[in-house]
Amino acid sequence: MIETVYDPVDGLVKLGLASLLMVVLILLSRVRNLGIARELGVAVVRAVVQLMIVVLLIAAVFQSQNLLFVLLILAGMQGIAAATSAKRVSEVKDPLRITLPSIAAGTFVILVVMILLGVMPLQAEFLIPVGSMVTGAAMVTCSLSLDRFMREMATNRLRVETALSLGATWSEAVEPYTRQGIRASLIPSIDRLKTLGIVVLPGAMAGMIIGGVNPVWAAEYQLIIFFMIVGAELISAFVATLLAQQSVSLY
Amino acid sequence: MIDPAPSAAALEVARLAKSFDGEAILRDVSFSLGRGELLVLRGESGTGKSVLLKCITRLIEPDAGMVCIFGTDAATLDAVEVRRRVLLVGQVPTLYEGTVRQNLEYPFSFKSNQHLPLPDGPSLLSMVGLSADLLDRPAAPLSVGQQQRLCIARALGLDPGILLFDEPTAALDPAAKVVVEETILRLNRESGRSILMVTHDVEQVRRMGARTLVLARGMVKETEGDAG
Ligand SMILES: Nc1ncnc2c1ncn2[C@@H]1O[C@H](COP(=O)(O)OP(=O)(O)OP(=O)(O)O)[C@@H](O)[C@H]1O
Ligand SMILES: [Mg+2]
Numbered sequence: 001m002i003e004t005v006y007d008p009v010d011g012l013v014k015l016g017l018a019s020l021l022m023v024v025l026i027l028l029s030r031v032r033n034l035g036i037a038r039e040l041g042v043a044v045v046r047a048v049v050q051l052m053i054v055v056l057l058i059a060a061v062f063q064s065q066n067l068l069f070v071l072l073i074l075a076g077m078q079g080i081a082a083a084t085s086a087k088r089v090s091e092v093k094d095p096l097r098i099t100l101p102s103i104a105a106g107t108f109v110i111l112v113v114m115i116l117l118g119v120m121p122l123q124a125e126f127l128i129p130v131g132s133m134v135t136g137a138a139m140v141t142c143s144l145s146l147d148r149f150m151r152e153m154a155t156n157r158l159r160v161e162t163a164l165s166l167g168a169t170w171s172e173a174v175e176p177y178t179r180q181g182i183r184a185s186l187i188p189s190i191d192r193l194k195t196l197g198i199v200v201l202p203g204a205m206a207g208m209i210i211g212g213v214n215p216v217w218a219a220e221y222q223l224i225i226f227f228m229i230v231g232a233e234l235i236s237a238f239v240a241t242l243l244a245q246q247s248v249s250l251y
Numbered sequence: 252m253i254d255p256a257p258s259a260a261a262l263e264v265a266r267l268a269k270s271f272d273g274e275a276i277l278r279d280v281s282f283s284l285g286r287g288e289l290l291v292l293r294g295e296s297g298t299g300k301s302v303l304l305k306c307i308t309r310l311i312e313p314d315a316g317m318v319c320i321f322g323t324d325a326a327t328l329d330a331v332e333v334r335r336r337v338l339l340v341g342q343v344p345t346l347y348e349g350t351v352r353q354n355l356e357y358p359f360s361f362k363s364n365q366h367l368p369l370p371d372g373p374s375l376l377s378m379v380g381l382s383a384d385l386l387d388r389p390a391a392p393l394s395v396g397q398q399q400r401l402c403i404a405r406a407l408g409l410d411p412g413i414l415l416f417d418e419p420t421a422a423l424d425p426a427a428k429v430v431v432e433e434t435i436l437r438l439n440r441e442s443g444r445s446i447l448m449v450t451h452d453v454e455q456v457r458r459m460g461a462r463t464l465v466l467a468r469g470m471v472k473e474t475e476g477d478a479g
Contacts, residue, residue, distance in 0.1 A: 158341070158343055158345045159347060161310055161345075162345040162402075163357075163358075164310060164330075164334065165310065165341060166334075166357070166358035166364075167331065167334055167358055167363040168363075169331055169362065172360075250311075251311065
């Protein structure tokens, strides 16, 4: 883990200096009339406040090492992720019924498997950051797969109807479109894996190297996280399209 | 297959009703299609002919009424079972990516059709007046008339007992029209298939010499077959 000594005053001063950069940017966009100054300002303040609250919460959980708190935090993340993703599928009623199980299945199946394999230590310091990355990834694929699936269903309504007329079951008739939903939602991850380290130096690894961790261990750790993320994404997209398929109809 | 009711009509529709958003499209539709009969359904655009055919094959769930297929109440059957007995060829030609052959064979990838032998592509195409040369060409660039005929050929490969055609010759020139008409007549007279066909073409009705129903104001009435 990151072992450099933390000096609270030094940290605040550095954060303050970096904030100055944002203030300059906001002023600049105001002068140039870009129309984003207000939104940018709100976003910056939100980012600071949110992250500070979260970090205090996390610090408290690390102190207590109580796994029940960890579980609660992870559960909260699933709820927020599911609500965010649900906004993308307003066409179906009760979209939470689709997004919550999908994201939670992706996150928890992968976390549990990794814990059982002994890859992931049963500690708050690991479970919370890795859990949040996995949840975020599952959320995005859930949204992407549902969005694509619903669009495919809208454009291929006649094809679905025709397949049914020709003897297909509902799942046989919509299968090409669930498949496209899953495939489209995984494109970003697959492209990211292909170019890993070449085009993008992934965030966690960059962070660990900055924190002074052995780069080889940082790379191994990053790969583990990526495999977990892709696993969670696949499960999430699979469950999401399966549930969506069952809750849509022709008319 | 044991025939549960050898004297029952192929299709018996009774008091069928369907509304969309409070607007009644079908109010009280009753008619029967005899075994081995060819029946024509006419009616102005928007009167609900397509809705009626979709209600029979349960693509649309009717609000009320009964459909019996060879004497069996369709409500007791799974929708897939209904569609194995009654095949609807829809109004809008609808094909899938791939070649003409792949389109003809697509239905055989479904569980419910896997017991059937794969169709003979060239003979199916010739039944609708298409050349066998088309078999390995992509289906997407076909003309609308060719697509319409390919859709009919695809349905014929499944050889169901009852066929519903929704304006099967709407996009065809006179020569192609006659080929499709003859195929439908042959299916009916030689293979004993029971057929219900929607058409606007009065000449066609006369040529095919079939009993004619007219759908108007949500109800079906029988006509002489040549009235406007
Ligand atoms: N799924 C649906 N939802 C709402 N309204 C529908 C639906 N399907 C059909 N309708 C309406 O029902 C009416 C009858 O439509 P239908 O397609 O059966 O007409 P049609 O008799 O086949 O006409 P045409 O000869 O032009 O094909 C139309 O007003 C149509 O808008
Ligand atoms: Mg119609």
